[in-house]
Amino acid sequence: MSDVVDPLDSLPSAILADILGRVADAGDIAASRLASRALLAASYHCPRVRLSAAARARRLRARGGGDGATAFRAAAANVASLLGPHLRSLALDASQGHGCPDQAIWEKHAEFDEANDLHLTSGESVAAWAATAAGPALREVDIADFWPQSCWRKADALPVISRLCHNVSTLRLRKAWLSVDGLRIMPNLTHLALESIRLDDENLSTLNGCFPCLHTLNLIGVGGLKNPKIHLPQLKYCHWEVSNVPRSLAIHAPNLVYLELKCVQPEILILDTPSVSTLKLTIDKLGPTVQVDGLVNLENLRIESSDLNSLLRLFSDSRDVRTLDLELPASAGRNELYEAVEPELFSRAIEVKLSPRFSYELMRRIVFSMTSYDCRSCLTKLLVHMPPSILTACPFIPLVNNCAPSCEVTVLFHADSSDATREAATSSWPLGFTDITWQWGTWQ
Numbered sequence: 001m002s003d004v005v006d007p008l009d010s011l012p013s014a015i016l017a018d019i020l021g022r023v024a025d026a027g028d029i030a031a032s033r034l035a036s037r038a039l040l041a042a043s044y045h046c047p048r049v050r051l052s053a054a055a056r057a058r059r060l061r062a063r064g065g066g067d068g069a070t071a072f073r074a075a076a077a078n079v080a081s082l083l084g085p086h087l088r089s090l091a092l093d094a095s096q097g098h099g100c101p102d103q104a105i106w107e108k109h110a111e112f113d114e115a116n117d118l119h120l121t122s123g124e125s126v127a128a129w130a131a132t133a134a135g136p137a138l139r140e141v142d143i144a145d146f147w148p149q150s151c152w153r154k155a156d157a158l159p160v161i162s163r164l165c166h167n168v169s170t171l172r173l174r175k176a177w178l179s180v181d182g183l184r185i186m187p188n189l190t191h192l193a194l195e196s197i198r199l200d201d202e203n204l205s206t207l208n209g210c211f212p213c214l215h216t217l218n219l220i221g222v223g224g225l226k227n228p229k230i231h232l233p234q235l236k237y238c239h240w241e242v243s244n245v246p247r248s249l250a251i252h253a254p255n256l257v258y259l260e261l262k263c264v265q266p267e268i269l270i271l272d273t274p275s276v277s278t279l280k281l282t283i284d285k286l287g288p289t290v291q292v293d294g295l296v297n298l299e300n301l302r303i304e305s306s307d308l309n310s311l312l313r314l315f316s317d318s319r320d321v322r323t324l325d326l327e328l329p330a331s332a333g334r335n336e337l338y339e340a341v342e343p344e345l346f347s348r349a350i351e352v353k354l355s356p357r358f359s360y361e362l363m364r365r366i367v368f369s370m371t372s373y374d375c376r377s378c379l380t381k382l383l384v385h386m387p388p389s390i391l392t393a394c395p396f397i398p399l400v401n402n403c404a405p406s407c408e409v410t411v412l413f414h415a416d417s418s419d420a421t422r423e424a425a426t427s428s429w430p431l432g433f434t435d436i437t438w439q440w441g442t443w444q
């Protein structure tokens with residue numbers, strides 16, 4: 001029998017390795033080795049690998065081999081050893097356990113699991129792959145731990161990675177309790193994401209000192225903080241969702257251009273961010289002490305709060321905000337919403353986006369007060385979310401009357417709105433405002 005020519009033999013090994021790296025899934029890469037000699041050879045040079053405990057367990061169960069519970073951490077170490085200096089990106093995901101119903105119930109009800117087979121952020125687990133030849137070669141590391149095993153164990157993932165993976169530029173850690181004892185400076189780290197993390201760095205002083213070159217920082221649901229202060233001179237992008245209620249929050253970042261901050265009501269809020277051009281702020285109410293310096297470059301402002309009047313005076317007065325996006329919290333009472341809604345709030349903006357709850361309350365106020373607001377504005381773009389109700393006349397006529405000539409108005413109907421409501425609006429509203437450009441869409 002003549003040998004069958006492999007069409008992939010004509011492709012350079014580097015290209016095949018890059019293709020496998022884009023596939024990334026360890027199981028799919030392993031299967032590809034059986035399909036082609038060229039892929040088999042290229043698989044040893046694959047730059048990116050992703051391992052999922054749940055996906056691996058499903059494959060093993062399908063073959064009648066159990067769920068491989070004790071072997072997942074070893075599999076990560078084996079992959080790192082196999083690829084060695086060729087590995088640039090490693091992603092390990094145990095967040096869904098082995099995909100068993102019992103484990104899903106544990107996580108849902110925050111129950112502890114005394115096993116450690118999926119505790120991926122432990123120092124031992126991290127060292128198993130970081131101490132191989134892949135450690136110094138890695139540029140990206142992404143670890144999602146199994147919360148029932150990690151929530152009650154303090155883990156040394158950060159110190160071990162800082163010691164063995166000093167060239168990592170992007171690091172993402174999820175669902176773990178992290179220690180910073182022994183953490184070393186990582187001058188090459190530019191992107192850090194911590195999500196659903198308990199961090200033993202109550203003021204973020206260790207994070208500031210050991211990650212001085214961060215450009216992007218995401219802190220989503222990071223607990224264990226008391227009076228956190230971000231002090232990063234090179235930081236440009238920051239997304240911070242504060243999970244607890246610290247007394248004070250401070251951000252000192254002279255080069256920050258994008259800030260998304262979600263918090264409750266800190267007594268002290270300090271934003272020393274003079275270069276910010278986009279600010280997205282979700283906050284219940286302002287505390288007694290607020291310090292906002294500069295913001296001379298602020299162009300895009302989104303605020304979700306029942307304290308809109310105070311916040312807009314703080315952030316938009318004496319500043320040329322181009323795009324304004326306003327929303328009201330779902331938890332606010334009707335009286336709070338009614339008092340917060342004033343059409344004059346956005347009279348100076350060029351583009352205004354009215355999110356669902358704000359749109360609803362604004363229309364109620366205009367309709368029930370029967371007042372034609374005279375808030376002459378320079379609006380060139382207006383986006384409104386319509387509530388799922390039956391409408392005949394345009395409920396935001398006072399706003400449209402005060403738009404700049406040739407304003408573009410985008411109306412998003414709720415998905416539950418009837419066809420009759422849509423047809424009535426699209427056929428009649430433009431007739432009363434011929435100089436307005438109307439666009440229509442749907443929101444869910």
